[in-house]
Amino acid sequence: MTSTSERPLLFLDVDGPLIPFGSSAGQPDADAAASMPVARGNPLLARLDPGIGARLIALGCQLVWATTWMEEANEVVAPRIGLPRLPVLEWPDAGAEGTARGLHWKTPPMVEWAAGRPFIWVDDEISAMDRLWVEAGHPGPALLYQVDPAKGLSGADFRALAGWLDAVAPS
Numbered sequence: 012m013t014s015t016s017e018r019p020l021l022f023l024d025v026d027g028p029l030i031p032f033g034s035s036a037g038q039p040d041a042d043a044a045a046s047m048p049v050a051r052g053n054p055l056l057a058r059l060d061p062g063i064g065a066r067l068i069a070l071g072c073q074l075v076w077a078t079t080w081m082e083e084a085n086e087v088v089a090p091r092i093g094l095p096r097l098p099v100l101e102w103p104d105a106g107a108e109g110t111a112r113g114l115h116w117k118t119p120p121m122v123e124w125a126a127g128r129p130f131i132w133v134d135d136e137i138s139a140m141d142r143l144w145v146e147a148g149h150p151g152p153a154l155l156y157q158v159d160p161a162k163g164l165s166g167a168d169f170r171a172l173a174g175w176l177d178a179v180a181p182s
């Protein structure tokens with residue numbers, strides 16, 4: 012790694028990777044509840060792992076929120092997992108440009124943000140169309156990392172991310 016500005020980016024989703032939807036008693040419709048993240052009393056927040064922020068920081072990437080939580084991720088999620096305030100990927104203006112079928116709203120602005128820098132996208136909703144879009148539009152290395160939303164980010168996931176980073180940007 013040559014400088015801070017050249018560190019790989021890591022775009023981070025909340026629902027799924029940080030808040031797993033794994034089955035638990037009394038939570039029959041986690042997906043519906045997770046779609047209402049602005050609720051301060053969101054019981055799903057209890058699923059956040061307080062130690063996961065430190066593990067994310069240890070990866071050495073520049074972290075960016077890429078989540079429908081938007082700025083709420085900084086206000087509600089970050090303090091619970093030991094992350095500082097992070098930049099937030101903005102939801103693109105609807106209708107500004109036709110979105111390809113099956114393409115996640117996050118994918119075009121991530122590619123634009125990265126501007127060729129190596130990046131990781133950690134999410135539970137990555138499609139073949141997203142991979143095609145990144146291959147076609149991003150000249151640098153990129154890892155689109157699918158997390159099992161039932162379990163959230165695991166030790167095996169962190170090892171995979173670290174392994175990719177070692178290969179792309181040896182420290």
Ligand SMILES: [Mg+2]
Binds near residue numbers: 025
């Ligand atoms: Mg998600």
